[in-house]
Amino acid sequence: MSDTVTDPQEQYEWITKNLQEVLNPQIIKNVLEVEKRPLRVYWGTAPTGKPHCGYFVPMTKLAHFLKAGCEVTVLLADLHAFLDNMKAPLEVVNYRAKYYELVVKSILKSINVPIEKLRFVVGSEYQLSAEYTMDIFRLSNIVSQNDAKRAGADVVKQVANPLLSGLIYPLMQALDEQHLGVDAQFGGVDQRKIFVLAEENLQSLGYSKRAHLMNPMVPGLAQGGKMSASDPNSKIDILEEPKVVKKKIASAFCAPGNVEENGLLSFVEFVVAPIYELKHGKGKFEFEIQRPEKFGGDVTYHSFDELKEAFRTEKLSPVDLKTGVSDAINELLAPIIKDFKESPEFQEAQAKGYPAPVEEKKKVKKVKDRGSRYPGAKPKDDSTAPVAQTAEQLEHTKLE
Numbered sequence: 040m041s042d043t044v045t046d047p048q049e050q051y052e053w054i055t056k057n058l059q060e061v062l063n064p065q066i067i068k069n070v071l072e073v074e075k076r077p078l079r080v081y082w083g084t085a086p087t088g089k090p091h092c093g094y095f096v097p098m099t100k101l102a103h104f105l106k107a108g109c110e111v112t113v114l115l116a117d118l119h120a121f122l123d124n125m126k127a128p129l130e131v132v133n134y135r136a137k138y139y140e141l142v143v144k145s146i147l148k149s150i151n152v153p154i155e156k157l158r159f160v161v162g163s164e165y166q167l168s169a170e171y172t173m174d175i176f177r178l179s180n181i182v183s184q185n186d187a188k189r190a191g192a193d194v195v196k197q198v199a200n201p202l203l204s205g206l207i208y209p210l211m212q213a214l215d216e217q218h219l220g221v222d223a224q225f226g227g228v229d230q231r232k233i234f235v236l237a238e239e240n241l242q243s244l245g246y247s248k249r250a251h252l253m254n255p256m257v258p259g260l261a262q263g264g265k266m267s268a269s270d271p272n273s274k275i276d277i278l279e280e281p282k283v284v285k286k287k288i289a290s291a292f293c294a295p296g297n298v299e300e301n302g303l304l305s306f307v308e309f310v311v312a313p314i315y316e317l318k319h320g321k322g323k324f325e326f327e328i329q330r331p332e333k334f335g336g337d338v339t340y341h342s343f344d345e346l347k348e349a350f351r352t353e354k355l356s357p358v359d360l361k362t363g364v365s366d367a368i369n370e371l372l373a374p375i376i377k378d379f380k381e382s383p384e385f386q387e388a389q390a391k392g393y394p395a396p397v398e399e400k401k402k403v404k405k406v407k408d409r410g411s412r413y414p415g416a417k418p419k420d421d422s423t424a425p426v427a428q429t430a431e432q433l434e435h436t437k438l439e
C-alpha cells in the first residue's frame with residue numbers, strides 16, 4: 040500500500056469512500072482541518088460465529104482509514120459476544136476472540152495493510168473496570184428499556200423471551216466510544232440504531248458526541264440476498280476449501296441477465312473491486328474469467344460496469360460468472376488458509392473456540408457401535424427416546 044495522504048480533503052475522501060452513510064461529518068472535518076491531527080476511529084467485532092467472506096468488506100475500510108493517516112483500533116468485543124444470547128459462552132470466548140484477531144490480521148496482511156499500525160483491544164480488558172461499570176449504571180438511568188431494546192433490534196438476536204443482556208449490549212457499545220478514546224465509530228449500517236443511541240446519550244454523561252461511519256450491507260449468495268446462518272450455502276467461511284467454494288457458488292442464485300438480484304455481482308462490486316483497487320491503485324479494476332473456447336474463450340473486464348453490462352445482455356452466462364467468482368474467492372482465501380495451516384496458534388484458537396458439541400459426539404458414537412454389532416442393519420437413532428421403567432410407561436411407549 041502506498042503512503043498515507045496528508046491533505047485534509049483527500050483524507051476525508053478516503054475515510055468516507057464506499058460508505059453508505061456518515062453521521063456528524065463535521066466532527067471528522069474539524070479533526071482533520073482545524074485540529075490537524077490523525078482521526079481516531081474504531082471498528083468493533085463480536086466473536087460469535089465463524090467469520091465469513093463478507094469480512095473482507097470492513098477490512099478494506101480499515102485500509103482506507105490507515106491510508107488517511109487515521110489511528111485505527113479494532114475492538115474484539117468478547118463480552119458483547121457473550122451478552123448477545125450467549126452466542127459465545129464464557130469458556131470459549133477468549134479463544135474465539137483470538138481466532139477473530141488472527142483472521143483479521145491475516146486478511147489485512149493478504150491485502151497489504153500494515154497491521155503494526157493497528158491497535159487491537161479486547162473488550163473485557165477494560166469493560167470490567169469500576170469506572171466502566173459505573174458508566175453502564177449511569178447510562179441505564181437515562182436510557183429507557185424501550186430505547187435500549189430498539190437500539191439493539193438489528194444487532195442482538197431477537198428471541199421470544201428476551202434477556203436483560205440484550206439491553207446492556209447497546210449501552211456498552213455506546214460507552215466503548217468514550218472508553219476507547221476515539222472520534223468516530225465505524226460499522227455496518229446494521230449498527231445504525233446503536234450509533235444513534237450513542238449520539239443521543241453520551242453528552243448527558245458529560246462525554247462528547249462521536250461521528251459514525253457506515254458501510255452498506257453486502258448481500259449474500261442466496262435468492263433475496265440474505266446471508267443467513269441457517270443457510271450454510273449463503274455464506275462462505277473464511278477458511279473454506281476451494282472445492283467447497285466452487286460448490287457453494289455453483290448453487291448460488293444467479294439468473295441469466297438478472298443483475299438486480301445477483302449476490303455474485305454484488306460480491307465482485309463490494310469485495311473484489313475494492314481490494315483490487317487497494318492493491319493496484321485508484322480506479323483500477325480487472326476481472327478475469329476463464330471460459331472454454333467454444334463459449335468465447337477467456338475474457339477480462341476492465342470495469343465493474345462492463346462486467347455487469349455483459350451479464351445483463353447475456354454475453355456472459357451464469358456458469359461463466361460463477362467460474363470467475365469462485366476463482367476470485369479462492370484467490371482471496373488462499374493466503375488466509377495458508378496462514379492457518381502454518382500457525383499452531385491459529386489452529387488452537389479455532390479448535391478451542393469452536394469445540395464440537397458434546398451431545399452430538401455421544402450420539403454419533405452410539406450409532407456407530409450399534410452398527411458394528413449388527414452388521415448391515417441400518418442404525419436407528421433413538422438415543423433420545425425415553426426408556427420405559429414401569430408397566431404403565433411400557434404401555435405408553437408402545438402406543439407412541
Ligand SMILES: N[C@@H](Cc1ccc(O)cc1)C(=O)O
Binds near residue numbers: 116119212
Ligand atoms: N455490534 C457489533 C460488535 C461491536 C461490539 C461492541 C462495540 O463497541 C462495537 C461493535 C457487531 O454486531 O458485530
